[in-house]
Amino acid sequence: MRREVFTSDHEAFREVVREFVAREVVPRYEEWERAGQLPREIFGQLGALGVLGMAIPEEYGGAGFADYRYNVVLQEEAARALVTLGTVRTQLEVILPYLLAYADAAQRERWFPGLAAGTLLTAIAMTEPGTGSDLAGIRTTAVRDGDCYILNGAKTFITGGLLADLVIVVARTSTDARDRRAGLSLLVVEDGMPGFTRGRVLNKMGIKVQDTVELSFHDVRVPVANRLGEEGKAFHYLGRNLPQERMTVAVGSVAHARAALNLTVDYVKERTAFGQPVASFQNTKFELAAMAAEIEAVQTMLDRAVLDLVDGVLSGADAAKVKLVCTETQGRVVDRCLQLFGGYGYILEYPIARLYTDARVARIYAGTSEVMKLIIAKSLGL
Structure with a gap:
């Protein structure tokens, strides 16, 4: 369905990120997984590309564009390539907002140039x-x-x-x-x-x-x-950024659910069972059709919330609704996709297995699904 979230500047940024992920991340991703961490050098490369400093003021080496949609693009393009930039995402979307909001002039001078350049990790x-x-x-x-x-x-x-x-x-x-x-x-x-x-x-x-x-x-x-x-005043500060933190998880959930769907569609077209492509069976078609509809529904909800976040009007309760629905949908979609892979879905060399294990934590961190329900219930006066 047509999306009305991004401008031409965001799409130009998307092309830069897509090329970078394909060239610098995908070929080395399995090596990084075995090491259990992203290498420091990737932060420097992203800093040189301008990705880490998008929201940092120009006087400290950034671009001065405090627009959350650039973060959305980064997550979507990583998911499209079946990878994640976990600690990059955390630095940009969870930690940097605190520094932008509460660092004083001296702290900005000390830390912001290194954050923009990717030489200071947080x-x-x-x-x-x-x-x-x-x-x-x-x-x-x-x-x-x-x-x-x-x-x-x-x-x-x-x-x-x-x-x-x-x-x-x-x-x-x-x-x-x-x-x-x-x-x-x-x-x-x-x-x-x-x-x-x-x-x-x-x-x-x-x-x-x-x-x-x-x-x-x-x-x-x-x-x-x-x-x-x-x-x-930290409890108040933390509460102000939690809606964005929860949105960050929701964005990743929808992007990875879509990636899982696309991966599975390609697989069932090639995989045969009982002498015909798995894609030819009615159950396969119905399962994938239902998933596609679910993803479009949550994408529409998420896009509305992204625009509200950019406009500064996203409430904590609405962020909780979005995180709850998007992460629960991701869990269902990835599980059903893995089922269509059959036994191969359980083998780690197939990306669907990684998408499956990566997805589980989305319903836990930044507030569990149960905590999201409590927040929503409170907004209903319950």
Whole structure:
């Protein structure tokens, strides 16, 4: 169906990204999966191409185009090539918005040029063992000591934490018995700070190219100059960016569902069973037709939400609806596609197997499907 989301500038950007992914990513992707991480050099290449600095102001080496649709294009083109740029996506869509919104002039001078060039890599450390989606339950502490905070605690499931030069840590700087959400702050921990250590790299079932690690902080002295925004306001800051973070997951879900469908259509045309192409069976046709209709439906919903996000009017409840529907649809579509591959779908050399295992986490991170339902129910007055 016709989409009205992108301009000619976005489509020109799409061509650049498509060519880059085909030339630099696809040939080496399996190697990166085995290594369990994207190489640092790919960030430098994307920085040189201008991809990482699209939203960063021109005075710091960026393009100054704070338009979320460029991020959508990047995800769509990666999915089209049956790959993912996991930690790139996290840096651009989850972490950079905090820096753009809350970094002061000195922090911008220190960090923005490296972010635009791809020489500074980032991560954000929110989740702790035992807290999950309950950000108000964060137990990592940061106690003020002169011009520093003394940071202590542990974080887990940290995307990109293995190579990150800058880690935004959500820590409790004060406690209010009447309000669990009060007293959280954002502190930027830099690579090499004494007491900051990276734990084990977690061995995930999917998205192998995206490193996920445990981090620990033992008496780390973090300068007050590394605090983002005001002390005690982090819960509010996190809430403001969560709709975009959830949209990021939804965009990837729809793009990968479409990629799975296209991959399966091609496969069933070539694969034979009982002396005829699998595509000739009515069940195959009906399954693929139903999936195509589902994808078009969620794509329309997603496109509307993308435009609302660009216009600054996307609500938290609407973002939750979009994430819920898009990720659940991805799960159904990829599962049905794998079924049409038969036994070959279970073999990892076939891309559908990777799409299947990669898809599962979409219903968990950035808020589980159950959390999305709670948010939607609250918007209904329930």
